[in-house]
Amino acid sequence: MAKITLTVEPRGKPIRRLPKTLTIALDASGEDLHNMIADVSGSSVHRLRITKGSDRSVVPNAKDTTIDDTGLRESSVIHIKDLGPQIAWRTVFIIEYLGPLLIPALFLFPLRPLLYFNFDTIPAPSDTQLLVCALLTLHFLKREYETIFVHRFSNATMPARNIFKNSAHYWALAGFNIAYWVFRPDSVAAVSEPNPILQYAGLTLFAFGEIFNFNAHLILRGLRRPGTTERGIPQGFGFNMVTCPNYMFEIIAWLGIWLASQLNWSVIIFTLVGGLQMWSWAWKKEKRYRKDFGDKYKKKRTVLLAGIC
Structure with a gap:
C-alpha cells in the first residue's frame, strides 16, 4: 500500500x-x-x-x-x-495489595505492644481477631495470585507517580485502618465469646464471595487473548444479573469479613468507600459494553448489586 x-x-x-x-x-x-x-x-x-x-x-x-x-x-x-516515567500495571497492583497483606499480621503480633502502649494490660489476640487476620491475609494473597497469574491488562503501564495515590486506598483504609481498630484490646472483635451467628454467616459470605469472585476473574481472562486489547461479552454465573459480578462478589466477601469482625465499623467504612468506587467503574463498563456491542449486548439495569444498584 x-x-x-x-x-x-x-x-x-x-x-x-x-x-x-x-x-x-x-x-x-x-x-x-x-x-x-x-x-x-x-x-x-x-x-x-x-x-x-x-x-x-x-x-x-x-x-x-x-x-x-x-x-x-x-x-x-x-x-x-x-x-x-512509567510503571507496569502488574507491579502497581502487587504493591497496592502488599500493604494490606502484611499490615494485619504485623499489627496483631510484633507491633501490638507498640500500637496499644496506652492500655494497662495488652491481652493476647482473641480468636475473633485471629480469624479476621486470617481472612484479610487470605483475601490479599488471592489478590496477589490473581495479579500475577490471572489478570490481563489493557494498558501495559501507568505514570509512576500514581503509585502513591493508587496504593493509599488499600494501605490506609484496608491496612492501617482495619488492622488498628479491629485488633485493639477494647474492640468488638476482642470479645471472648463472639456472636456465633455473625461469625458463621461471615465465614459463609466470605467463602462464597471469594470463590465466585475468582470464577468471574477467570471468565474475564478468557475473553482476552494474551497481548491483545480485544474484548468479548462476558457470560457465566453472575454476569446475567449485573455488569460486574466480580465487584458484587468482592463486596459480598467484605461483608463476610465485617460480620466475622462482629460488625467493626472500620471494615464497613472500607467496604462502603470501595463499593462507591466500584459502582462508578461498573457504570462506565456498562456504557462501554452498550457502545461496543450494540444490540448484541443485553443491557443491565443494575451494574453492581443485583436488584439494588
Whole structure:
C-alpha cells in the first residue's frame, strides 16, 4: 500500500532525537507507528502518547488499527507527548495489595505492644481477631495470585507517580485502618465469646464471595487473548444479573469479613468507600459494553448489586 509522510511535533516536554517528519505505510498499524517513534527517538514506547494534530484524538498503540483507519493522510501533523516515567500495571497492583497483606499480621503480633502502649494490660489476640487476620491475609494473597497469574491488562503501564495515590486506598483504609481498630484490646472483635451467628454467616459470605469472585476473574481472562486489547461479552454465573459480578462478589466477601469482625465499623467504612468506587467503574463498563456491542449486548439495569444498584 502507498506510503505517506507525517509531520511530527512534540507536545509539552521536548523529546530528544524526535524527527520532524516520518514516512510510514497506510497499512501499517498504530503499534508500528509507536514503535517507529520510540526507535528513532530512543524513548520507551510506553512513555509516548500520539495524537492527531487535526482533532487531538489519540492514535492507538494497537495492532488492529491501521494508519489508514486513523484518518492520517499525506502531510498530516501528529503530536508526540512524553508521559514521563512509567510503571507496569502488574507491579502497581502487587504493591497496592502488599500493604494490606502484611499490615494485619504485623499489627496483631510484633507491633501490638507498640500500637496499644496506652492500655494497662495488652491481652493476647482473641480468636475473633485471629480469624479476621486470617481472612484479610487470605483475601490479599488471592489478590496477589490473581495479579500475577490471572489478570490481563489493557494498558501495559501507568505514570509512576500514581503509585502513591493508587496504593493509599488499600494501605490506609484496608491496612492501617482495619488492622488498628479491629485488633485493639477494647474492640468488638476482642470479645471472648463472639456472636456465633455473625461469625458463621461471615465465614459463609466470605467463602462464597471469594470463590465466585475468582470464577468471574477467570471468565474475564478468557475473553482476552494474551497481548491483545480485544474484548468479548462476558457470560457465566453472575454476569446475567449485573455488569460486574466480580465487584458484587468482592463486596459480598467484605461483608463476610465485617460480620466475622462482629460488625467493626472500620471494615464497613472500607467496604462502603470501595463499593462507591466500584459502582462508578461498573457504570462506565456498562456504557462501554452498550457502545461496543450494540444490540448484541443485553443491557443491565443494575451494574453492581443485583436488584439494588
